[in-house]
Amino acid sequence: AQSVTQLDSHVSVSEGTPVLLRCNYSSSYSPSLFWYVQHPNKGLQLLLKYTSAATLVKGINGFEAEFKKSETSFHLTKPSAHMSDAAEYFCVVIPREAAGNKLTFGGGTRVLVKP
Amino acid sequence: GAVVSQHPSWVICKSGTSVKIECRSLDFQATTMFWYRQFPKQSLMLMATSNEGSKATYEQGVEKDKFLINHASLTLSTLTVTSAHPEDSSFYICSSRVSGLQTYTGELFFGEGSRLTVL
Numbered sequence: 162a163q164s165v166t167q168l169d170s171h172v173s174v175s176e177g178t179p180v181l182l183r184c185n186y187s188s189s190y191s192p193s194l195f196w197y198v199q200h201p202n203k204g205l206q207l208l209l210k211y212t213s214a215a216t217l218v219k220g221i222n223g224f225e226a227e228f229k230k231s232e233t234s235f236h237l238t239k240p241s242a243h244m245s246d247a248a249e250y251f252c253v254v255i256p257r258e259a260a261g262n263k264l265t266f267g268g269g270t271r272v273l274v275k276p
Numbered sequence: 277g278a279v280v281s282q283h284p285s286w287v288i289c290k291s292g293t294s295v296k297i298e299c300r301s302l303d304f305q306a307t308t309m310f311w312y313r314q315f316p317k318q319s320l321m322l323m324a325t326s327n328e329g330s331k332a333t334y335e336q337g338v339e340k341d342k343f344l345i346n347h348a349s350l351t352l353s354t355l356t357v358t359s360a361h362p363e364d365s366s367f368y369i370c371s372s373r374v375s376g377l378q379t380y381t382g383e384l385f386f387g388e389g390s391r392l393t394v395l
Contacts, residue, residue, distance in 0.1 A: 204386035
């Protein structure tokens with residue numbers, strides 16, 4: 162079985178300040194991990210992914226995430242928030258060895274960026 | 277990256293009518309497509325997995341007679357909400373992987389979503 166927990170349902174930051182979105186997972190298998198962003202009434206866009214190579218992953222729009230196996234975490238960060246970063250973010254896990262490779266979504270974190 | 281197109285973006289219908297939502301992979305072949313439902317301020321809920329040329333696999337609790345899925349070609353899957361009622365109002369999103377990639381490393385590409393409002 163697998164699960165994904167996004168520890169904050171809402172995060173509010175000021176423009177220009179760092180953003181931290183926390184994600185913890187549990188998986189019976191070695192996971193692949195993804196972060197997606199969703200703007201209002203839109204589909205999901207991939208920000209970055211971890212699939213077993215470097216544990217520090219850089220994505221689009223200045224985002225990066227670090228896979229920490231000992232902490233079963235995959236937190237997303239950005240050094241300086243921009244107004245356009247206001248959106249919903251989803252952490253997703255796929256177990257590599259499991260048949261079907263079914264995705265599990267976290268509950269989402271809504272980011273508000275204040276001017 | 278690969279593009280998934282979903283149509284319509286918005287649809288309003290009367291209670292009791294049926295609505296069809298299309299999901300197309302524009303520049304790749306999609307053996308498998310996934311249909312999700314998303315309630316306001318909530319995460320995505322997998323409804324069914326659509327496989328080209330065969331019957332869809334529905335998640336527990338999803339009515340297969342209510343949500344008809346057809347995947348007749350490698351680039352098109354459709355979701356038909358039959359006899360729609362106000363409780364079916366939701367945001368529906370499709371996604372797919374590029375066929376041939378190992379499923380555990382290939383990311384999903386998502387459509388833009390379809391907002392259904394049933395009056």
